[in-house]
Amino acid sequence: MPRIAYFGPQGTFTEQAALRFEGELVPFETIPLAIAALRKGETEFACVPIENSVEGAVPATLDALIRDEPVVAVAETVLDVRFSVLVRPGTTEIRSVASHPHALAQVREWIAATLPGVTSIATSSTAAAAAAVERGEFDAAVTAPVAVNHYALDEYATDVLDVADARTRFLLLRRPGALPAPTGADRTSVVVTTPDRMGVLSELLTELALRGINLTGLESRPTKGKLGEYRFYIDVEGHIAEPRIGDALAALHRHSREIRFLGSFPKADQRPVEAHNAEFTAAATWVDAVRKGETG
Numbered sequence: 001m002p003r004i005a006y007f008g009p010q011g012t013f014t015e016q017a018a019l020r021f022e023g024e025l026v027p028f029e030t031i032p033l034a035i036a037a038l039r040k041g042e043t044e045f046a047c048v049p050i051e052n053s054v055e056g057a058v059p060a061t062l063d064a065l066i067r068d069e070p071v072v073a074v075a076e077t078v079l080d081v082r083f084s085v086l087v088r089p090g091t092t093e094i095r096s097v098a099s100h101p102h103a104l105a106q107v108r109e110w111i112a113a114t115l116p117g118v119t120s121i122a123t124s125s126t127a128a129a130a131a132a133v134e135r136g137e138f139d140a141a142v143t144a145p146v147a148v149n150h151y152a153l154d155e156y157a158t159d160v161l162d163v164a165d166a167r168t169r170f171l172l173l174r175r176p177g178a179l180p181a182p183t184g185a186d187r188t189s190v191v192v193t194t195p196d197r198m199g200v201l202s203e204l205l206t207e208l209a210l211r212g213i214n215l216t217g218l219e220s221r222p223t224k225g226k227l228g229e230y231r232f233y234i235d236v237e238g239h240i241a242e243p244r245i246g247d248a249l250a251a252l253h254r255h256s257r258e259i260r261f262l263g264s265f266p267k268a269d270q271r272p273v274e275a276h277n278a279e280f281t282a283a284a285t286w287v288d289a290v291r292k293g294e295t296g
């Protein structure tokens, strides 16, 4: 059975996401450590969170994806997110509440209304907060509902969430190899470092628009070099095997100082992508024929 490194420990949302894929799950304390295990060949896959509908992109994942040797996404899955607040049995007063910063941000209003005056403490993950509460370091942890099964804690509150219908998307990563076959409902992800000149981002987006490609995500992260220098993470609908996507990525390559392919894989929503591949194929066939002198 393949091994899947995941952002743990046991009881994280990421573990719930990783359980949807077939493999032996291996927990790591941080996102960079899970991806490093994949790069080193300790596991065949890694499962990490990439974006949340309330708090946006997960910076630790974006930064880990661009470092060191390339890794690519081969699948994604989306989880509904709602939180439980766990305490040690017998707790009567809550003075501190711990969790992953993304989780704390999603229950900020609930904490202010229900536990006014408590101190919020950031931990490496929601489950790490549960473990710390179990050890007596903090009074309460904001966790995934399943965490109550892994730690000797009681539910103080369940279904906690400031914004209804929150969801988090997770990626299944692998070292580069054969790509997943196109399904007609795919997503392609790249990260581009642009030269420092006027209008370059609009040029990138125009290349997509000209080919009728739907942009589903655009994130920027500093290159960590010069102040004001950024990388752009671009998600589009379609698969690199499709002519219009291949054509667009070639254009992005021409506009960029550095480009890294992050994968073409089936979208979790399985909603078919409206494409114009037949027109692109017909145009390429025509150019080919003209070059050979077969037509005018």
Ligand SMILES: O=C(O)C(=O)C[C@]1(C(=O)O)C=C[C@@H](O)C=C1
Pocket: 007, 011, 012, 013, 014, 015, 049, 052, 058, 081, 100, 102, 103, 124, 125, 126, 127, 144, 168
């Ligand atoms: O700490 C966890 O349980 C995670 O899996 C991380 C994470 C995140 O990074 O957004 C995943 C889903 C929730 O939105 C909160 C935390």
